[in-house]
Amino acid sequence: YSYESIESIIKFILSRTSQRPEIGIICGTGMGGLADILYEKESFPYKEIPDFPVSTVPGHLGFLVFGKLNGTQVICMQGRFHVYEGYSVWKCVMPIRVMKLIGVRVLIITNAAGSVNQNFSVGDIMLIKDHINFSGLGSNNPLRGKNDDRWGPRFSPMSDAYDLRLRQLVRTIAKKLDLDKYLKEGVYCMIGGPSYETVSEIQLLKLLGADAVGMSTAHEVIAARHCAIRVIGISLITNSCVMKHDSEEMPANHEEVMEVGNLHKKDLEKLVTEIIMNIDTV
């Protein structure tokens, strides 16, 4: 997508809504309900937006939702794009550039993830402090190809990707909401999927310093930081990864991931609502 093609998508969308949100949300698997906390909603099915990819994964509805929360305008992706769906990585992140041109300054990226850190429990919320872009360390980076300086620089730093001040805000809010016992902080590792990891792969990721593993987010964060959007990353721990060979533990499965997402969506909704209400203060 050229800058101009994103501009024409923007024209299509903005001629159909008067809302101009500065805060974006990407809903992880089973977390589409986050859009339900908005009022004065205006929803655009992805399939009706010119040149937009469509969601193909259960637990990802496929709507771009505009709405308000306590007077603050928000745009929400109810459904994201994964590389394993067959989309190129640059295509997966195009909605982030759409959000940028709409005026988004802060993006709250959520995902479902398996825990690698054995101190984490299913239902915990992991505030992402850093990521390992396993599939991107080679050349599967969304910024690969000719750089358009209107988005950002050719070489984009990532050492401060997960905004320190926003993380402090999330910690404070979790405490206030009595969610701090579930709040963990750690490193998210993105793998390509769609197969889950072998036991040896999980052991490897643990050695590398990963606390949780999933199939999204890192490419989105790269695209967001490239165009100077500040990022909050939140993983819901939906399953514990099997760490030992010949174990009787239940293997990872998407049904469990969706179910746990659904079970804990209220905690996430409370957290995200409060974050949005306080975001201007940092």
Ligand SMILES: O=P(O)(O)O[C@@H]1C[C@H](O)[C@@H](CO)O1
């Ligand atoms: O979109 P997210 O990262 O929340 O979804 C995770 C990763 C896979 O898409 C799926 C596996 O169950 O859940």
